[in-house]
Amino acid sequence: xxxxxxxxxxxxxxxxxxxxxxxxxxxxxxxxxxxxxxxxxxxxxxxxxxxxxxxxxxxxxxxxxxxxxxxxxxxxxxxxxxxxxxxxxxxxxxxxxxxxxxxxxxxxxxx
Amino acid sequence: xxxxxxxxxxxxxxxxxxxxxxxxxxxxxxxxxxxxxxxxxxxxxxxxxxxxxxxxxxxxxxxxxxxxxxxxxxxxxxxxxxxxxxxxxxxxxxxxxxxxxxxxxxxxxxxxxx
Numbered sequence: 682x683x684x685x686x687x688x689x690x691x692x693x694x695x696x697x698x699x700x701x702x703x704x705x706x707x708x709x710x711x712x713x714x715x716x717x718x719x720x721x722x723x724x725x726x727x728x729x730x731x732x733x734x735x736x737x738x739x740x741x742x743x744x745x746x747x748x749x750x751x752x753x754x755x756x757x758x759x760x761x762x763x764x765x766x767x768x769x770x771x772x773x774x775x776x777x778x779x780x781x782x783x784x785x786x787x788x789x790x791x792x
Numbered sequence: 793x794x795x796x797x798x799x800x801x802x803x804x805x806x807x808x809x810x811x812x813x814x815x816x817x818x819x820x821x822x823x824x825x826x827x828x829x830x831x832x833x834x835x836x837x838x839x840x841x842x843x844x845x846x847x848x849x850x851x852x853x854x855x856x857x858x859x860x861x862x863x864x865x866x867x868x869x870x871x872x873x874x875x876x877x878x879x880x881x882x883x884x885x886x887x888x889x890x891x892x893x894x895x896x897x898x899x900x901x902x903x904x905x906x
Contacts (some may be wrong), residue, residue: 714894723796723883723899724835731892769835771895778823778890779848783837 683774687783694760695791702755702786703769710750713775714780717766724769727755727791760790794818798884798898805874805905813869813901815884824867825885825895826859828852835883841867842890874905 684707694700704713712731716724728737730746730753737744741758757764767787771780797816805811817824826838840847841859858870867886871878881902885895 703860712892716897721881721900721902724885724897726894726896729894731848771835778825778887778893778895779837779840780827781837784834 683772683781684712685770685772685781685783687768689769689786690784691787691789693789693791695760697759700757700760700788702768702788704753704755704783706751706772708751710746710753710772711775713744713746713750713753714771714773715753715755716769716771717742718769719766723751727742727768757788760788762792765790766787795818795884796884796896799903800901801899802902803904805903807876807905808873809847809860811871811874811903813871813882813884813903815867815869815898816865817867817884817886818896819865821886821888822897823847823887823890823893824859824861825887827867827882827885827897828880829900830880831878838882840868869901874903876905879903879905 686705688703714729715727718724728744733748733750735746743756746753767785769785770783799814824841829835839849839853857873860868881900883900884898887893887895
């Protein structure tokens with residue numbers, strides 16, 4: 682079965698610093714989704730990547746999917762306290778809409 | 793912006809009792825899902841639902857679980873006889889399609905079984 686591994690598990694950065702979160706899949710990805718979760722709340726959709734080499738940006742967040750479609754990264758530029766939360770990568774296991782998730786990366790941004 | 797809504801936000805129940813978790817998916821979405829997250833663990837897929845029937849279910853989704861779309865707007869998850877290990881956050885999600893369509897999640901129902 683497919684597994685997703687995120688790194689790091691947690692991250693504390695100073696406001697204004699850049700950071701990167703990685704997501705590695707044990708199998709080729711049909712689709713890779715990034716979500717943000719605040720503690721005790723739902724998952725907020727950030728971005729979806731489907732093609733090898735694809736890169737998408739929204740405000741200060743950029744997500745990339747490697748050419749082999751087995752690894753994705755999420756990069757935040759000039760982090761702000763509002764970026765704090767748990768970032769989850771999710772993979773579509775076979776174009777069925779069913780997602781499996783990584784364990785999450787907890788981000789704290791210190792003012 | 794349209795959103796998925798779930799009720800209740802918290803549910804406490806005694807072991808062996810039946811619970812029904814309710815969800816109102818986004819109105820033009822056709823695919824519906826339930827996921828759960830046990831405290832400190834990964835978000836896990838339970839079941840997907842399309843065209844009034846289950847499309848796929850996980851090993852977790854045993855005979856104690858059932859889903860229903862009783863009318864045009866609600867989507868429910870029923871647990872017939874709750875166990876302590878059913879304590880978790882349950883998320884409902886919906887999407888327009890299964891391909892190229894992101895899942896949109898509700899804020900979840902925290903279920904505590906005592």
